[in-house]
Amino acid sequence: MGQRIDVNHENIYYGDFLAVEDVNINIEANKVTAFIGPSGCGKSTVLRTLDRMHELIPGAHVEGEVLLEGKNLYDKDVDPVSVRRDVGMVFQRPNPFPTMSIRENVLAGVRLNNKHISKSDADDLVEWALRGANLWNEVKDRLDNPGIGLSGGQQQRLCIARAVAVHPQVVLMDEPCSALDPISTLAVEDLINELKDDYTIVIVTHNMQQAARIADYTAFFNLKAVGQPGHLEYFADTTTMFNNPQNAEAERYISGRFG
Amino acid sequence: MGQRIDVNHENIYYGDFLAVEDVNINIEANKVTAFIGPSGCGKSTVLRTLDRMHELIPGAHVEGEVLLEGKNLYDKDVDPVSVRRDVGMVFQRPNPFPTMSIRENVLAGVRLNNKHISKSDADDLVEWALRGANLWNEVKDRLDNPGIGLSGGQQQRLCIARAVAVHPQVVLMDEPCSALDPISTLAVEDLINELKDDYTIVIVTHNMQQAARIADYTAFFNLKAVGQPGHLEYFADTTTMFNNPQNAEAERYISGRFG
Amino acid sequence: ATVAACGDNTASTTDSSNESTSKSTPISGDFQGAGATSQQAAVEAWIAGFQGTNPNAKIAYNPTGSGAGVTTFLTGATAWAGSDKALSDDDIAKSKAVCASGQAFDVPVYISPIAIVFNLKGVSDAGKHINLDATTAAKIFDGKITTWNDPAIQDQNKDLKLPSTPITVVHRSDKSGTTQNFVSYFKDQAPDAWTYDLSENWPNEVGQGAKGTSGVISTVKQADGTIGYADFSQVGDLGTAAIKVGDSYNEISAEAGSKVIEDSKLDDTAKGENRVVVKINHATEAKGAYPIVLVSYDIVCPAYKDTKQAEFAKAWLTYVTSDEGQKAAQDAAGSAPLPSSLTSQISKSIEAIKTK
């Protein structure tokens, strides 16, 4: 079962720069929640605070709470490492480990906890994850080739396979399909649909059709002006968001739809 | 006026690997031609041979002809540098020059070629290019800040501004919008529409709606199987391609449309 | 017209009077020498003294080592060479190509006693000497005697209470004239205990080697029970050995070193005109003589292609071997003065340098 996330009064800073202001959002378990909004409004920034990945950027810090199934991720006794194990992430740009084979890339996360998994378990897991990312047929004959030998689209699918292979509770995706072709995108969207039976999914996308297609809820972020902090403008279930938004900005943004 | 490109019997190799086979295509002057097709089919590869950028990859080579207004780009006496001055390129990943400010990035093409332009001409050029890329309002107050300080979407728009600032005859774009939000994408599409009055545009896109919206002609590349060379499956004007394709593969690909 | 050179300490500081030996016309120009490190401190004093009367002479001495000094001299790049050993026949032959006429010759300019230094708790730090005869010393340096309270040592030092501390021999690790002069004493005086060929390299693997006199001294200082050998001027507060000469044990001093040279003959195997090569009489029984000494030579040509060089060489040697020069060296380097028995020989050779 996936877990729910509640974000309360979250402010996010890069050093002194307040990048995102007062975010309050309830992300339902076993649903897909999409973040949309113009470039620079802080979608990626908010997403990264959900598994404390922003902490890797020197100076970045958060005020407020992020509750994962009621437990604040930012409590003193919480280990960011275990947060990130439960909350997986797929990035905008494909980032396979360059020295590893395709197979090793998929297994990288699992190996952290299980040094010695049997060859057959490993084989099964690799196949399962790669099929899920619609990559199996393309790479099954060259699992031992390096991961970076693949084309961009293939690489991104490999990264998705790698993320789901550790079977997290929540999966965060930052524009996972922006480097994918339609067929791969379709496969990934199907995978997302399938995964939500077990996990909670949060996805940043520029593609509103994609949001409309796969998300149960949609959060629209906005930005008053450049240099101003971004904020959560409007949050609603996807049907409402796209058919009958109760927010003028959101309506304006969505009606300019074309992608 | 833009110039036309004719590709005749082009085979493209990476070392011994035949990546793309026997491409024949006529790209009309002052039109937008879109390349679509599944990941790995060779769209980027073909695109890069149109301004000899593939030559930067050791071992990559081309057989066949690419005629720019009748003159073969691969003739012995042709300097790849002048080819690239006439045929501009925008890449998939934003790549502003990290040592340069926003302003210098836009002027890079002019300045690096050792052309001297007056400050006011330069200012005009910067404004014109940045407006065209829908970035002017966001950056006009910080033109002297470094280009890589911008968000991903802003960076890509800066790169587009940089490419058009040298006034090429042909502009090649490899998924230029894949990192852009809808509003920026719209602005870029408008820019493309505007540019085609003067230039020939070739664009690789994963987004079929985008192709349908902006392209006059569409080329569908395909790939029989992984490891096999890609090839140009079907080339038609965009209306035909999307409404009444005369090719089964293309139809199958396009009817799976969803993006 | 001389421009005050950058950073020079005004050279005319030697308190010596200017009336002596030097010629009426002062020497001027650039002159270079190279060779033995042992002479370095003395040469510094000589340069300062020489420039006192010849302020326009710029002299540089590069203490590269005797071998390199001679090699350089034989290329004609230097006016003179300093060397801890006399020229070989081969070198003499080669010198014909460099000298305007005749062949190079060597004269002794610097005599320095070589001390046996040691560091032993309760002895050296109490300022006491030990007495050694040639055979015992040779055995110590050959690793045959390994503790300080060995009867062979104890018997000669009845008034000292020697501990059982193991002896650590410290010797030069580089090729060295000091080494050769040191072991030649053993070879002459304790041939049974010291069977090695004469060489500038330390011949056995006993104890520890250290680079240069400075290396030997600092190594000896670093541990209890060490014994080594070094130029007298570098001894500092380390203990030194008194050496058995005849029936008495003579302590080291500059004058004691001079005495053995006084009691030595010229080496008649040294073939070539004008050469003054000392065959050290290690077997001397002269009263108060200290027999382990190093004799270092200056090597010059009897005629130079450039007369300026010849004038310089002549003036230089004249000054260096004069009482004044020897006194300067004694002050600066603690060396022993040239005995009067040699001076007439030396002046005769110097006179042979043609300056016309």
Added chain:
Amino acid sequence: MSSQDKTALAPSGGKTADKVFRGVAYACGILILVVLAAVFLFLFFRAWPLIGGDQKANSDVISSFTGGKVSNFWGYVLPLLFGTVLISILALIIAFFVSIGIALFISHYAPKKVATGLSYVIDLLAAIPSVIYGLWGGLILVPAIYPFWNWVANHLGWFPLFAGPAANPQRTVATVAVVLAVMVLPIITSMSRDIFLQTPTLQQEAAYGLGATKWEMIKLAVIPFGRSGIVSASMLALGRALGETMAVLMILSPSVTGYSIKILQASQSNAIASNIAAQYPEANDLGVSVLIGTGLILFLITFIVNFVARKITEKAGA
């Protein structure tokens, strides 16, 4: 917009500059070959009397170097070579792990300000001349380290490398190796730090995103990325250790000849470079030839070491 009236594919300016630049670059590449050939030929030419000269004179000279123990060239040079390699490898082993640790400390553990300060200190230390390390090693470290080595000799003496009794003063291979390790440490550290800092953020995020701890992230992303850099830094360091002259000269109590791995005892080993420095000033012409012959051997050994290292790097890269 201004009208475009340039002709297609007009020959571009700067073509000559392009050609000249390219030519200069090629020339500089080839110059490396020329210089190296010149060095090699010179060494060979100067060492020639060893092969083509009077063999009797050769063995006399070598005998004079070794007090008559050895009179042929190989008998002279091979123990030297053994000592050189022994010292350098010990130094590299000591320095390697410590350096990587410091590099990681700077790149991934220390707060940014501390890291900047530290890198600065490390860069500075890389520049401390060997003669100062020689002074420090010979005068400060040798007496200071004796109790430690003595302890090692007493407790680990069963291990052949540490066979006692520990020499006092400790002018031994072990002490020299420590000094050389200190000397090469900044080289490895600063090069690997630079590489570690270049690890793409994307790779590091990928590892963290999978729930890796910091150390696991380093193993997954930083080390693989930096591997070839680490190897080449180590080679640079090994090269420096193999060729180090002054520090060894000023600290080590050398042997005349012979092989030994007793690193805590004095006069057991000698190194080629410091031996040249010790013997050169007093050597005659033929003696210099012998010494240059040993230099040639050192040259060849660095060639082999670097060649092997290259192959390792290439394999890792593939």
Added chain:
Amino acid sequence: MAEETKKKNLDGAPVIDFDKFRPTRSSEQYRKGKDIFMSGLIALAFVIACIPLVSVLWTTIVNGFKRLNLNFLTYNMTGVVGGNPTPSGGYGGVLHAIIGTLEITGGAMLISIPIGIMCAVYLVEYAHGGKLAMTVSLLVDVMSGIPSIVAGLFAFSMFTIVFGPGTINGFEGSVALSLLMLPTVVKSCEEMLKIVPNDLREASLALGVTKQRTITKIVLRTALPGIVSGCILAIARVIGETAPLLMTAGYIASTNFNLFAGQMTTLPVYVYQEYSKLSANCPANATAACVPTIPMERAWAAALVLIVVVLVLNLIGRLVAKIFAVKTER
């Protein structure tokens, strides 16, 4: 349609029991422990390394300060006899050695940095791993192993042959040092050029910029801070060389400004020579101003000066690197 694809997608995929891969308490404990342990080790490595490094610096500073004063910096060693003071009240100085060090190292820089950078440019930008390039870069590795003393012999013999026997001057030292510097410059520049993202080259070339301008204005410019620090490392590698300079540049007590004629003393050679003197003689009748330990004191003071010179060079390098740094902050 979607249903179909979905089925096809995981069709035949093995069923995975993910509980098997769940982290157990002990494995988590182990990993956490290992992380802490490794952090500890890394910090320890740092501490261990600090001991000798601090000791070297401390020793040099403490011993060096004793004689480091203006007099020491503004006089050379002419007219210094034994442990006696000079007329200016000092005990000789290092002015000539500072000048020699700067000139000789400067000469070596002028030779090796342009060649080194161009060689790196050749290797990274032009050669594309061809046979010649492989050989060149292999030989650069080999060259970095040339013992400094052999470099000295090489320069010595070259000058002997070209300019006649016994030639000794500062430039000869520069040549020897440049041989040692060159591989360091090439290797560090090569690393730095390799790190410049290919994206940037493509972006520039696609603007119709010639390769030469792309390299000089984009690639070298982007890599500049790295190149500067690489060159500083290379200078640092040679500024302290002693052995090769003993035979090529020689040793002289007076100041020589002419790099191309006459012997020149450098700081490391000065340190070594003073160390070799160890102590000066003070005859029995000497005044109290005669200091027998003066040579070692001068050696330490000169060592400190050498470190300070290096420090200043470093500062300059850093400043340059900072001015040209790739600005990443907004």
